[in-house]
Amino acid sequence: MRRVAGAFDDLLAANRLYAETFELGGFDGVAHAGVAVVTCMDSRIDPLRMLGLQPGDAKIFRNPGGRITRAAMEALVLGVHLLGVERILVVPHTRCAMAMYTENEIRRKVSESAGQDASWQSFGVIGNQLGMLAEDVRAVRAHPLIPVTVAVGGFLYEVDTGLLQQKC
Numbered sequence: 001m002r003r004v005a006g007a008f009d010d011l012l013a014a015n016r017l018y019a020e021t022f023e024l025g026g027f028d029g030v031a032h033a034g035v036a037v038v039t040c041m042d043s044r045i046d047p048l049r050m051l052g053l054q055p056g057d058a059k060i061f062r063n064p065g066g067r068i069t070r071a072a073m074e075a076l077v078l079g080v081h082l083l084g085v086e087r088i089l090v091v092p093h094t095r096c097a098m099a100m101y102t103e104n105e106i107r108r109k110v111s112e113s114a115g116q117d118a119s120w121q122s123f124g125v126i127g128n129q130l131g132m133l134a135e136d137v138r139a140v141r142a143h144p145l146i147p148v149t150v151a152v153g154g155f156l157y158e159v160d161t162g163l164l165q166q167k168c
C-alpha cells in the first residue's frame, strides 16, 4: 500500500506542464520581501496570496495549528540570519481543527480511522487559541537569536473572509 502504482500520475503530469513554463530557475533562496510566515497546514490557507506575495518573497513554515514548535523556531532563526527575514507573522486561523477538539477527541478520531490505538501519538492540540498565539509570539520575540530589529506579529486568519487580524 505504501507505493501504489500510478498514485502520483496526475500530479507528475501537472508538474511536467508546470516545468514547461517554469520561470523561477536560478532563484536564490532568500526571502525577497523579508517575510517569514508560520501558519497551519490547513488547505484553506494560501500563505503567499493572502499577503500579496509571490514565490521567492517569503519563507513559509506550516504545521497543524501554525504553532511555534521547536522546528518552527529553527526555521525562523535560519530565516532571520541566513535568508533575509526581517518580519515574522505567526498565523493560526478560525475553524482550525487543532483548536476545536481536545487532544483526546483527536486521538479518538485517529484511532477510529486507523483501526488501532492512537493514544500514544501527540498532536499538540490548542486549548485557548489566542492565548497560545500570544505565548508563541512572546517566545519568538524572546528568543536570544531573534534580534529586536525583527518585527514579530501574531495574526488570526479568517478562513471564511480571507481577512487577517493582528492580535498581538
Ligand SMILES: [Zn+2]
Residues within 6 Å of the ligand: 040, 041, 042, 064, 065, 066, 093, 095, 096, 097, 098
Ligand atoms: Zn488549522
